[in-house]
Amino acid sequence: MTGPNRRTFLGMAGMVALAGRSVSAAPSEKVRLGVIGLSTRGTDLTKSIVKQKDAEIVAVCDIDDAKFANALSAIQAAGFKEPRQEKDYRKLLDDKSIDAIVVATPDHWHALLTVLGCQAGKDVYVEKPVSHNVVEGRRMVEAARKYNRIVQAGTQRRSMEHIKDAVEYIHAGSIGKVGMARSWIHQVRKPIGHGTPGPVPEGVDYAMWQGPAPDRPFMANRFHYNWHWFWNWGTGELGNNGIHGLDIARWGLGVDAPLRVTSGGGKYVFNDDQEVPDTQIVTWEFPETCLVWEHRMWSKHGTEGAGFGIAFYGDKGTLLIDDKGWRVEEGKEAGGKPKGDIGEHIANFLSCVKSREKPNAEIEIGHLSTRLCHLGNIAHRVGRKLTFDAATESFANDSDANKLLSREYGSRIEMPSQV
Known part of the structure; x- marks a missing residue:
């Protein structure tokens, strides 16, 4: 698959930012969520979200076709309608019906998706560590303040x-x-082990996965989870x-x-x-x-x-x-x-999306600890x-x-x- 170039990425991001300036009122009933990143952490978050009475997952996103099955099974098992499936995060940011996004990608995507989400008028639950580096973490805080967004860091012990x-x-x-x-x-x-460059697995958009990071050839032993x-x-x-x-x-x-x-x-x-x-x-x-x-x-x-x-x-x-x-x-x-688990942390986020109060692990807390x-x-x-x-x-x-x-x-x- 041919990956998107810089102009395509930045052009879409710019349109998202402009579209996000007009933000609707906070949802009064169910918070409509889009989950980005469906590996182990994203799937675990999905399993916790579907237990919340005031949340609905309407879209899921991953760059690997093989990662959708477990998250979709958890949603279906909870009796919910199967959400829309996308491989491009921008489809979720462009969807004005989505109130908030959940970011469970590799670290190098956390800050950028949070900033773009804020610009698009979305509230954000972003996994830990909130950023790949210090400067990006500060940009996240600035974006949350500028666009008046609720951003919760995924340090769930803050809600226990x-x-x-x-x-x-x-x-x-x-x-x-x-x-x-x-x-x-x-x-x-x-x-x-020691890997060698090889072909990108079928169903994987590796260019999208690398995103803001400099290009590196695909190697299986530094892909899923081992990217850490x-x-x-x-x-x-x-x-x-x-x-x-x-x-x-x-x-x-x-x-x-x-x-x-x-x-x-x-x-x-x-x-x-x-x-x-x-x-x-x-x-x-x-x-x-x-x-x-x-x-x-x-x-x-x-x-x-x-x-x-x-x-x-x-x-x-x-x-x-x-x-x-x-x-x-x-x-x-x-x-x-x-006493408590990740469910309390997600519940706190959803409550704050509706009330507009600061969550337990507000993004500046997440930035200072990260x-x-x-x-x-x-x-x-x-x-x-x-x-x-x-x-x-x-x-x-x-x-x-x-x-x-x-x-x-x-x-x-x-x-x-x-x-």
Whole structure:
């Protein structure tokens, strides 16, 4: 299939932006949704959406014909009419009957689809990490503000009651002064091997999949899901899973931007084509506390007894959050079991689409937490400690690091400098 060229992409995007200036009132009953991206995450979101009484999926979109079946089955099993199926996201943006889009694509598409969605008058639920880089994340915030759109980041723990309870406990001073927080994930992933360029599978629009990213030849071992491990499309394990823990850690600490960031680790175990570190420890320094992230992609031996978690170390106790809920150690006895799942987060988004109130993981929250992931990855890639200026969202006197705050774009479409 011949892919769309830059003029076609930008021309359509411009028409969408102009069409989006006239926005109808928020829906009073069911929110009409279009889902873009139907791999595992998109299908999981679809399964949760169809459980909501005030939502209707009217269109689904993916660049791979093979990805439609599972999402459509979930919709049909819930007793809903089969939605329209498209391989071009612009068909959804052009449809004025669609109130909101759900973005579950690879990372390199998140920001652009969110901006174009806002320009088209759509509200947006965008998966984590919200952006591929810092500059794109800021464009998302600007677009949401300019077009008065509801944009929810897919960090669903923001809507879980037990997480809210744990954060409130910390903010109340119940574990005292928190001098450090830590988050981690340890699991065993499989190496992806060494690939060679090959033919694009039948039914896949690879040019559309690459979108704003520079062209790379098709290789099966860096396509579905494995794109996470290449800088051209993904953000590594730090962006993939780190965002969940870091978002809660930043929330609990009550911090915004770090003063300094450093990253240690590397690719120590996997002998394959992955570009990202399989082992990484990042430290962000704030005025009165610090935050540490750790991942091992080749070992499931946990930290604090859990494969994934967040720990807040206070001078009057330690609060731990993991898949068992939250609990306090070395302090007053307190805790709570897990309560809620992604359904509450989607329900919060739908409610805000109708009420126009800010959602639990409003896009600026998502950007500030995702920014931590980007800063950590940049520190890894340049190999040195970095000083960050929050006012300009840039590094002091470091041109190499500042180049990585944005990205090189391909010939088809790129993020506009002004939204």
